[in-house]
Amino acid sequence: MDTIRVDGNDVLAVLAATREARRRCVEDGRGVLLEAMTYRVSHHSTSDDSFAYRPRQEVEERKRIDNPIGRFRLWLHSQGWWSDAEEEELKTRLKKDVMTAFKRAEGVKRHALKEMFTDVYGGEEPWHLKEQREELGALIKKYGNDWEPWTAELKKFKDNGESLS
Amino acid sequence: MFTSQSSAAARIAKRRLLRSSTARRVARRAVSTQVEPPPAGGHLPGIATSKFLRTTRDAALRTPGITWRDDEHGAPVREIIGGRETRKMNVYQAVRDAMSIALMKDDTAVVFGEDVAFGGVFRCTMGLAEEFGRERVFNTPLSEQGIAGFGIGLAAMGQTAIAEIQFADYIFPAFDQLVNEAAKYRYRSGGQFNVGGLTVRTPTMSVGHGGLYHSQSPEGFFMGAAGLKIVIPRSPIQAKGLLLSSIRDPNPVIFMEPKILYRSAGTYGFMASSEAFPLTCIGNVVEQVPIDDFELPIGRAETLTTGTDLTLLTWGTPVYHCETALSMLANPPPSLAKHVPASLRSAKVELIDLRTILPWDVETVLESVKKTGRLVVVHEACRTAGVGAEIAAEVQKKAFLKLNAPVRRVTAWDVPTGLQYEKFVIPDAIRILDSIVETLAY
Numbered sequence: 001m002d003t004i005r006v007d008g009n010d011v012l013a014v015l016a017a018t019r020e021a022r023r024r025c026v027e028d029g030r031g032v033l034l035e036a037m038t039y040r041v042s043h044h045s046t047s048d049d050s051f052a053y054r055p056r057q058e059v060e061e062r063k064r065i066d067n068p069i070g071r072f073r074l075w076l077h078s079q080g081w082w083s084d085a086e087e088e089e090l091k092t093r094l095k096k097d098v099m100t101a102f103k104r105a106e107g108v109k110r111h112a113l114k115e116m117f118t119d120v121y122g123g124e125e126p127w128h129l130k131e132q133r134e135e136l137g138a139l140i141k142k143y144g145n146d147w148e149p150w151t152a153e154l155k156k157f158k159d160n161g162e163s164l165s
Numbered sequence: 166m167f168t169s170q171s172s173a174a175a176r177i178a179k180r181r182l183l184r185s186s187t188a189r190r191v192a193r194r195a196v197s198t199q200v201e202p203p204p205a206g207g208h209l210p211g212i213a214t215s216k217f218l219r220t221t222r223d224a225a226l227r228t229p230g231i232t233w234r235d236d237e238h239g240a241p242v243r244e245i246i247g248g249r250e251t252r253k254m255n256v257y258q259a260v261r262d263a264m265s266i267a268l269m270k271d272d273t274a275v276v277f278g279e280d281v282a283f284g285g286v287f288r289c290t291m292g293l294a295e296e297f298g299r300e301r302v303f304n305t306p307l308s309e310q311g312i313a314g315f316g317i318g319l320a321a322m323g324q325t326a327i328a329e330i331q332f333a334d335y336i337f338p339a340f341d342q343l344v345n346e347a348a349k350y351r352y353r354s355g356g357q358f359n360v361g362g363l364t365v366r367t368p369t370m371s372v373g374h375g376g377l378y379h380s381q382s383p384e385g386f387f388m389g390a391a392g393l394k395i396v397i398p399r400s401p402i403q404a405k406g407l408l409l410s411s412i413r414d415p416n417p418v419i420f421m422e423p424k425i426l427y428r429s430a431g432t433y434g435f436m437a438s439s440e441a442f443p444l445t446c447i448g449n450v451v452e453q454v455p456i457d458d459f460e461l462p463i464g465r466a467e468t469l470t471t472g473t474d475l476t477l478l479t480w481g482t483p484v485y486h487c488e489t490a491l492s493m494l495a496n497p498p499p500s501l502a503k504h505v506p507a508s509l510r511s512a513k514v515e516l517i518d519l520r521t522i523l524p525w526d527v528e529t530v531l532e533s534v535k536k537t538g539r540l541v542v543v544h545e546a547c548r549t550a551g552v553g554a555e556i557a558a559e560v561q562k563k564a565f566l567k568l569n570a571p572v573r574r575v576t577a578w579d580v581p582t583g584l585q586y587e588k589f590v591i592p593d594a595i596r597i598l599d600s601i602v603e604t605l606a607y
Contacts, residue, residue: 053283116586120579128549132578136589139599146500147595153588161589 001031008036009068012075039066112159113140137164215485217469218452219402222251225453228402230465234409234458251453257427259401259454260289260366263408264327266458268297271325273362274412276302278312278329286331287368287427313339313365317346320362320417327412333369333421334381347417348392361415366408368424369397370482370545371582371591380582380591382481382546384522387419388555394418395522396463399426399484401452406461407520414463423481426450466526468533472513475605476533478556479543480519483592487516487543490597505598509605522552530556531563538569539607541600545591548576570607573600 002024006017014036021032039062043050050059076082117125117133125133140161144154154161219225226246233244254262267274276293282304284291294302305312309330316326330336336343343365351359371380384395394416398404404422411418428450469484470491479487491514497505515533519525534540540560542553553574560572575592582590 110585113586113589116580116583116589117578120581128579132548132580136578139596140589142504143501143595143599146504148500149588149593150595156585 001033003033003035005035005037008038009066009071011068011072038068041067109158110156112163113154113157113161114159114164134165140164215450215488217484217488218400218450220451220453222453225251225402225455228406228455228461229467230462231406231455232460232462234460250456252456253451254401254405254454255426255428255451256398256401256404256422257288257291259405259452260408260422261291261293262454262456263405263412264290264293265296266409267325267327267412268293268301270458273323274301274325274327275319276327276329277305277315278366279305279307279331281329285329287422287424289366289422289427290329309335309337309339310342313342313347316363316365317342317350317360317417320347320360321350321358323362325362325412326360326364328363328365330365330367332379332424333367333383334378336365336367336383336419339365340386343387343393343417343419344390348390350392351416352392359415360417363417364408364412364414364420365418366420366422368427369421370423370425371587372425373587374584375582375587376584377581380587382421382544382577384419384421384544385546385551385555388523388552392416393523394463395421396520397421397423397481397522398520399423399481399518400450401454403461403518403520405454406459407463409458410460410463413460418463421481425482461520464521464524464526466520466529467518468515468529469518470514470516472515472537474512474537475514475539475541475601476530476537477514477516477541477543477597477601478519478530479517480522481545483543483545483597484516484518486592486594487597489594490601491516493594493598494601501595501598505602506606509602512601512605514601525552525556527559527563530560534560534564535567538567539604540568540572541575541597541604542572543575543592543597543600545577547579548574549579551576570604573604575600 002021004017004021007013017034017036021034024030024032041059041063073082073087114133114137117129120129140150140154144150144161150161219228226249233249264276268276276290276297278285278290280286281290282294282299282302290302296302305315312328312330316328319326330339347360347363351361369384370382384397387393387395394411394414396407396411396418397420398407408420411420466478469488477487477491493501494505494512494514495510497510515537517529517533519530530540540557542556544551544553546552548554551574553576557572557574561568575596577590577592580586580590
């Protein structure tokens with residue numbers, strides 16, 4: 001099997017290596033291992049502080065000198081295909097689009113609560129899920145208005161939890 | 166030597182301090198950017214004031230079933246409690262304390278798993294690598310099957326292997342190793358070899374926002390694996406005593422730690438590691454924990470409140486939801502008063518923490534059910550073929566004529582724990598209260 005290691009932060013290098021790997025796969029009928037070397041600059045999740053297990057300096061340097069987006073932008077600049085003004089305009093517009101989408105999504109109600117039981121299986125709903133769905137429906141009917149933690153939560157769903165049974 | 170040691174210690178202390186101050190900063194930020202959820206049980210007496218937590222030295226030292234292990238294992242037990250010290254700990258500190266004792270007293274003991282050398286995602290191994298060395302406390306590749314297999318090999322060679330699977334949801338890649346190797350090792354060698362030195366620790370149960378892969382309670386899947394033991398503690402004292410028992414038990418033990426109970430403060434937690442995980446605690450799960458070496462018995466349930474009208478059986482996190490339900494049964498808040506008939510409010514409910522899932526304490530449960538005639542089992546795992554099913558079958562066989570109502574199960578529904586639906590999937594205090602009332606009125 002052919003293997004190739006490529007600078008995963010170089011967009012064009014990854015593209016070229018992938019093209020060549022694809023060509024070999026298709027023409028020779030053999031697999032190719034393509035190893036794209038990159039680096040995770042963000043934390044693992046919003047609750048992770050990765051500086052506990054790697055130096056902050058290392059991350060800052062990577063961000064500064066080895067940012068794949070920055071590198072590609074510089075290349076576009078050098079070709080005369082992109083400018084700082086266009087960059088700023090794009091960033092502003094995209095940021096606005098994302099915030100608008102966020103805002104819209106935050107105001108949308110959740111799916112109906114009964115969807116909790118759908119897609120566990122395809123086809124006919126098994127008897128035990130039907131029974132449990134109806135049991136929860138009866139509980140919500142009984143306590144939905146009287147149990148504070150449920151009352152608040154139910155309002156977030158499209159059906160207010162009323163379509164379970 | 167002295168200087169270098171103390172400066173190393175100072176470095177570690179400083180690093181810990183830095184970490185915890187970062188943690189606090191981030192935790193504050195997390196809180197300030199999120200809408201505060203209502204308290205888990207509304208504004209009702211819940212875990213924040215749990216009377217099952219032993220918060221004084223005296224109460225801690227009188228924990229039922231406690232066995233002191235002052236000397237080498239096997240030496241005569243000293244019953245004296247005078248002069249013994251306790252320290253305020255939450256669950257993760259108690260788990261760490263137990264492992265520290267195991268590493269200190271047993272030269273063959275090793276602790277390993279994903280990120281444990283950094284302290285683990287829930288801080289349970291914080292500082293252990295610095296204290297006992299990287300040869301004894303070390304990270305493994307991200308392979309649960311490998312972790313279990315490695316632990317089995319170590320244990321088979323006579324070592325004490327304390328493995329961590331980062332989340333119980335990730336234990337399934339290790340299922341083959343645990344069920345086909347660990348569980349059967351003694352049997353298939355005719356008792357010549359065993360892996361009794363293996364303990365697999367893993368955080369379990371839901372936290373309020375874990376989604377499909379950080380909310381599961383897989384204890385039931387291991388219940389059919391004869392040869393394994395399964396233990397689930399409810400509090401810091403329980404965690405320390407039961408973990409030390411599990412580590413020293415002559416059988417492989419899966420020790421499942423309810424992860425919402427790890428932290429003490431009722432705020433968002435924070436952990437520095439590659440698979441970090443925020444926690445919303447449901448109250449102050451802090452106890453005065455004896456600092457000495459002690460064990461609590463495996464295979465024994467603990468009766469938390471005695472009663473004559475109904476047996477309420479659970480383990481792990483739902484212990485505290487049951488406590489809330491019982492308080493609402495006796496004193497329903499105005500909005501719930503109409504659902505709790507006055508005649509049932511004085512009912513005496515016997516609450517039992519099962520603690521060991523396999524082999525479970527059939528004696529304590531049966532004795533209670535024969536007295537009360539009613540049983541409600543509460544667990545976070547799904548209903549079908551959950552641990553409650555096994556218990557119900559055994560109880561109806563052995564106490565059929567004593568039962569005044571069908572055995573009821575309050576469980577998650579047979580669906581994955583979808584993030585948005587969690588409040589209605591995992592059983593809470595109202596569902597427990599409803600089952601108690603229905604069973605009492607049957």
